[in-house]
Amino acid sequence: MSEPADDVDNLDFLSFVDFAVRKTTRVMPEVDPQSMRLVLELTRVASALVYDLESTVHRPQGWSWPGFRVLFMLWLSGPSDAKRVAQLSGMSRAAVSALVNTLERDGLVTRRRSERDRRAVELSLTQAGVDAITSTYAAHNKRERTWTSVLTKPEQTILIGLLEKLATAADDLDIHTRD
Structure with a gap:
């Protein structure tokens, strides 16, 4: 049955x-x-x-979520080689490379050969990119506050701690993460 x-x-x-x-x-x-x-x-x-x-x-x-991640990472860390941008944004190098084509076309990012390693490409925000990410991040953070407003401050702190615990466990548990 x-x-x-x-x-x-x-x-x-x-x-x-x-x-x-x-x-x-x-x-x-x-x-x-x-x-x-x-x-x-x-x-x-x-x-x-x-x-x-x-x-x-x-x-x-006019951005995608990955586009925002690249702009945000470059805004906070400053000029970086494409490999580092991929690592800190949680994306593949191929994805970053393809995305940078669009961001460069839109005048938000520049790329040039690294002076330290001529094989590497260094990415940086243009002034238009800095202006765009800083103005957009204000709206982004407003949405973050909307999402997190259902939790008390102590609940937010607990959740942050628990998520950090999960994130840092990857090394100990042989969990695959993007390098």
């Missing part, structure tokens, strides 16, 4: 997590439902957050 079908037609973005945990653990009882729920919730919230920031702040500026 089979179990009744779950009502997949009435699922939404958040209720899908309950459905996924329930259905997966029914089929695979050995699955750890708490770990599954935590990772599903974390990735779904991160995805929703990125989509919101990109659609309300960055797309109106």
Whole structure:
């Protein structure tokens, strides 16, 4: 005798997590439902957050989320070689290279051969890039405050600590991260 079908037609973005945990653990009882729920919730919230920031702040500026990440990284760290930009922005070197073509075309970034290593390309913001990222980051941070306003300051501090704990565990747990 089979179990009744779950009502997949009435699922939404958040209720899908309950459905996924329930259905997966029914089929695979050995699955750890708490770990599954935590990772599903974390990735779904991160995805929703990125989509919101990109659609309300960055797309109106003509940027993608990766474009913002490159501009933000260069703004804070100053001129950097493309390899370092890829590393600090969490992107591949190929993705950074392709993205910089657009940012350079838009007058936000310049690239030149590194004086230290002629094989490397150094990226830097133009004045237009600095002006764009500083004005846009104000709107970005306003959305960050909107998202985090549902948590008290102590809850925010706890969540930051927990996320940092997960992030720093990668080395100890042989977890693959982008170099």
